[in-house]
Amino acid sequence: MNNDILQSALAEYFAPWVQALGLKVEAGAPESVLLRLPQNEQLSRVGGMVCGQAMMAAADSAMVLALIQHFGEFRPCTTVQQSTSFLKPLSGQDALIEARVTRAGKALAFGEIDIRGAVDGKSVCRTSTTYALL
Amino acid sequence: MNNDILQSALAEYFAPWVQALGLKVEAGAPESVLLRLPQNEQLSRVGGMVCGQAMMAAADSAMVLALIQHFGEFRPCTTVQQSTSFLKPLSGQDALIEARVTRAGKALAFGEIDIRGAVDGKSVCRTSTTYALL
Amino acid sequence: MNNDILQSALAEYFAPWVQALGLKVEAGAPESVLLRLPQNEQLSRVGGMVCGQAMMAAADSAMVLALIQHFGEFRPCTTVQQSTSFLKPLSGQDALIEARVTRAGKALAFGEIDIRGAVDGKSVCRTSTTYALL
Amino acid sequence: MNNDILQSALAEYFAPWVQALGLKVEAGAPESVLLRLPQNEQLSRVGGMVCGQAMMAAADSAMVLALIQHFGEFRPCTTVQQSTSFLKPLSGQDALIEARVTRAGKALAFGEIDIRGAVDGKSVCRTSTTYALL
Numbered sequence: 420m421n422n423d424i425l426q427s428a429l430a431e432y433f434a435p436w437v438q439a440l441g442l443k444v445e446a447g448a449p450e451s452v453l454l455r456l457p458q459n460e461q462l463s464r465v466g467g468m469v470c471g472q473a474m475m476a477a478a479d480s481a482m483v484l485a486l487i488q489h490f491g492e493f494r495p496c497t498t499v500q501q502s503t504s505f506l507k508p509l510s511g512q513d514a515l516i517e518a519r520v521t522r523a524g525k526a527l528a529f530g531e532i533d534i535r536g537a538v539d540g541k542s543v544c545r546t547s548t549t550y551a552l553l
Numbered sequence: 554m555n556n557d558i559l560q561s562a563l564a565e566y567f568a569p570w571v572q573a574l575g576l577k578v579e580a581g582a583p584e585s586v587l588l589r590l591p592q593n594e595q596l597s598r599v600g601g602m603v604c605g606q607a608m609m610a611a612a613d614s615a616m617v618l619a620l621i622q623h624f625g626e627f628r629p630c631t632t633v634q635q636s637t638s639f640l641k642p643l644s645g646q647d648a649l650i651e652a653r654v655t656r657a658g659k660a661l662a663f664g665e666i667d668i669r670g671a672v673d674g675k676s677v678c679r680t681s682t683t684y685a686l687l
Numbered sequence: 688m689n690n691d692i693l694q695s696a697l698a699e700y701f702a703p704w705v706q707a708l709g710l711k712v713e714a715g716a717p718e719s720v721l722l723r724l725p726q727n728e729q730l731s732r733v734g735g736m737v738c739g740q741a742m743m744a745a746a747d748s749a750m751v752l753a754l755i756q757h758f759g760e761f762r763p764c765t766t767v768q769q770s771t772s773f774l775k776p777l778s779g780q781d782a783l784i785e786a787r788v789t790r791a792g793k794a795l796a797f798g799e800i801d802i803r804g805a806v807d808g809k810s811v812c813r814t815s816t817t818y819a820l821l
Numbered sequence: 822m823n824n825d826i827l828q829s830a831l832a833e834y835f836a837p838w839v840q841a842l843g844l845k846v847e848a849g850a851p852e853s854v855l856l857r858l859p860q861n862e863q864l865s866r867v868g869g870m871v872c873g874q875a876m877m878a879a880a881d882s883a884m885v886l887a888l889i890q891h892f893g894e895f896r897p898c899t900t901v902q903q904s905t906s907f908l909k910p911l912s913g914q915d916a917l918i919e920a921r922v923t924r925a926g927k928a929l930a931f932g933e934i935d936i937r938g939a940v941d942g943k944s945v946c947r948t949s950t951t952y953a954l955l
Contacts, residue, residue, distance in 0.1 A: 434604040436573060436595040461570040470568040471632045472610035479606050498605045499795060500768045500817050502636040502904035504949055506924040506931050521947060522908040526794055527767060527819060529908050531947065545923060545933065547906055547949060549768050549817065551795060633929060634902045634951050636770035638815055640790040640797050655813060656774040660928055661901060661953060663774050665813065679789060679799065681772055681815060683902050683951065685929060702872040704863040707838060729838045738836040739900045740881050744874035766873045770904040 420447055420491065425484050428493060432483065437476055444484070445515070452484045455537065456514040468508040471544075475503050478532040478546040481518035485530055486550065489520045495553040496528065503546040513537035526552055554581055554625065559618050562627060566617065571610055578618070579649070586618045589671065590648040602642040605678075609637050612666040612680040615652035619664055620684065623654045629687040630662070637680040647671035660686055688715055688759065693752050696761060700751065705744055710784070712752070719787040720752045723805065726781055736776040739812075743771050746800040746814040749786035753798055754818065757788045763821040764796065771814040781805035794820055822849055822893065827886050830895060834885065839878055846886070847917070854886045857939065858916040870910040873946075877905050880934040880948040883920035887932055888952065891922045897955040898930070905948040915939035928954055 422444040429442055440462070445453040454477065456462075462473040479498055487493050518532045527549060534544035556578040563576055574596070579587040588611065590596075596607040613632055621627050649671045656663045661683060668678035693712040708730070713721040722745065724730075730741040747766055755761050783805045790797045795817060802812035824846045831844055842864070847855040856879065858864075864875040881900055889895050920934045929951060936946035 432599060434596050434598045434607070436570075436593075437598075437604055437606050439570060439573075459570075462568050464568045464571075465566060470571055471635070472571050472606075472613050473568070475609045475613070475635065476606035479609070497642070498639050500636070500638050500770075500906075501605070501609065502634070502768075502770055502949065504634050504902075504923075504931050504951060505632050507926075508631070521906075521944060524909070529906050529947070542923060545931070545949060547904065547947060549906060634772075634904075636815060636902075636904055638768075638789075638797050638817060641792075655772075655810060658775075663772050663813070676789060679797070679815060681770060681813060683772060700867060702864050702866045702875070704838075704841060704861075705866075705872055705874050707841075727838075730836050732836045732839075733834060738839055739903070740839050740878035741836070743877045743881070743903065747874050747877070765910070766907050768904070768906050769873070769877065770902070772902050773900050776899070 420488055422447060425452060425487065428484060428487055432493065433480060437480055440473060440477055442477060442480060447488050450489055451517060451519040452481060452488055454481050454516040456516060458513055468510045469514060471505055474534050474544045477516050478503065478534065481516045481532055482530045482548050485518040485520050486528055489523055496550045497553060498548060499551050500549040501546060503544060505544055507543050509536055509543040528552055554622055556581060559586060559621065562618060562621055566627065567614060571614055574607060574611055576611060576614060581622050584623055585651060585653040586615060586622055588615050588650040590650060592647055601644045603644065603648060605639055608668050608678045611650050612637065612668065613682065615650045615666055616664045616682050619652040619654050620662055623657055630684045631687060632682060633685050634683040635680060637678060639678055641677050643670055643677040662686055688756055690715060693720060693755065696752060696755055700761065701748060705748055708741060708745055710745060710748060715756050718757055719785060720749060720756055722749050722784040724782040724784060735778045737778065737782060739773055742802050742812045745784050746771065746802065747816065749784045749800055750798045750816050753786040753788050754796055757791055764818045765821060766816060767819050768817040769814060771812060773812055775811050777804055777811040796820055822890055824849060827854060827889065830886060830889055834895065835882060839882055842875060842879055844879060844882060849890050852891055853919060853921040854883060854890055856883050856918040858918060860915055869912045871912065871916060873907055876936050876946045879918050880905065880936065881950065883918045883934055884932045884950050887920040887922050888930055891925055898952045899955060900950060901953050902951040903948060905946060907946055909945050911938055911945040930954055
């Protein structure tokens with residue numbers, strides 16, 4: 420599935436407030452996608468750090484795209500559980516979000532998302548998610 | 554601490570993108586706060602349901618206010634871990650977000666957040682969080 | 688459902704290693720159960736504190752009983768996700784484990800488990816879980 | 822640090838009930854350790870599947886060893902949070918548990934643990950953890 424289709428899925432399936440993150444599809448592989456979260460003052464709290472809320476939202480969004488990639492089409496699904504660890508702050512650079520499907524069964528799908536600095540490559544946020552396939 | 558002070562903390566300490574949620578402080582108690590997330594098409598994905606990203610962001614934000622309430626002042630802190638379960642969809646009503654400090658030590662604080670429909674009172678989202686106190 | 692039936696379910700459905708925890712059913716209510724984890728040197732690491740592994744295992748087990756209570760019978764199910772926060776250490780007393788079903792749908796059930804000291808009543812461990820109903 | 826030292830740490834720092842898992846150190850790398858959980862009827866519930874409680878306990882234990890590996894010595898620490906996803910059942914084979922330190926700061930350490938079948942190599946359980954360094 421090419422990047423344009425995934426990019427257009429962001430516009431089609433996501434709330435406007437989530438689209439305001441400005442996520443860009445960088446690459447897709449069979450079981451994963453790579454997104455970029457451009458630097459944006461709207462997402463920064465005091466101190467210039469990207470807020471954790473934006474990272475959790477980006478992780479959730481990236482996983483939906485990874486599932487589209489996995490199934491070859493959009494399938495209705497809903498997030499059941501999301502667990503996020505914040506390893507360190509991120510500031511002064513874009514973020515890269517890599518989402519990977521770790522298992523997709525009939526009723527449930529699991530995935531993991533890594534967020535790292537686009538410049539220094541250091542992981543700042545790690546998320547695991549469970550989706551119900553409807 | 555009165556509601557106006559907590560409300561102004563939302564403007565002072567949060568990223569503009571998070572402020573766009575439009576959270577309103579309804580009440581504060583010694584170890585908890587109650588916020589309202591007004592209905593807002595910007596937060597809805599296809600089908601009119603409030604997106605999970607908004608609920609995770611609201612939960613995280615509510616907990617920061619609960620910590621302000623607990624300590625009697627803003628203390629620098631950072632989210633270390635957030636785990637969220639999505640019990641059922643929410644649509645057609647405001648959400649009420651209740652955040653409670655379950656334990657605050659010297660270095661770490663723990664909390665739990667319940668999100669429920671403002672009209673039907675049903676829990677839709679349950680979050681537990683860990684904060685590092687800086 | 689009376690306590691004896693729940694107690695016998697512990698023997699019937701759980702691995703011998705889990706049974707070695709020695710959990711005792713104290714009480715059941717329509718959506719919850721209360722278990723006791725008796726003090727036991729086998730569960731203590733250096734310093735006399737109950738090991739976290741025992742608390743996670745007790746939480747998971749208690750939730751299975753709460754689901755039996757909820758459905759009025761044992762239904763095959765499997766843990767999908769468990770998130771546990773360790774608020775403070777527990778030592779020198781039994782633990783009380785209270786599991787509550789927060790939502791049970793057709794395919795998924797959610798619950799929360801509180802573990803507290805049987806003597807001082809202080810919460811030491813909070814768990815949220817997701818189960819798939821088979 | 823050689824495997825014998827890590828193996829002896831299991832006997833020294835863990836509760837007898839955890840030692841009953843029979844974990845064996847297979848290998849250590851600078852930021853990770855690999856353990857084996859041998860097949861054991863004591864850990865199986867009805868149907869011959871390894872119980873989730875054993876997997877959560879093995880994950881937590883493996884991470885303590887990975888931290889010993891990381892620091893070059895045992896440092897007092899306590900689990901703050903553990904989130905586990907159960908991807909699929911495991912039966913009829915040993916389990917391999919691989920724990921990796923994803924970040925170790927002054928006060929907190931983060932890690933992730935993969936559990937897979939020793940024969941088929943398929944991931945069955947994924948855990949992320951947060952530790953407080955005391």
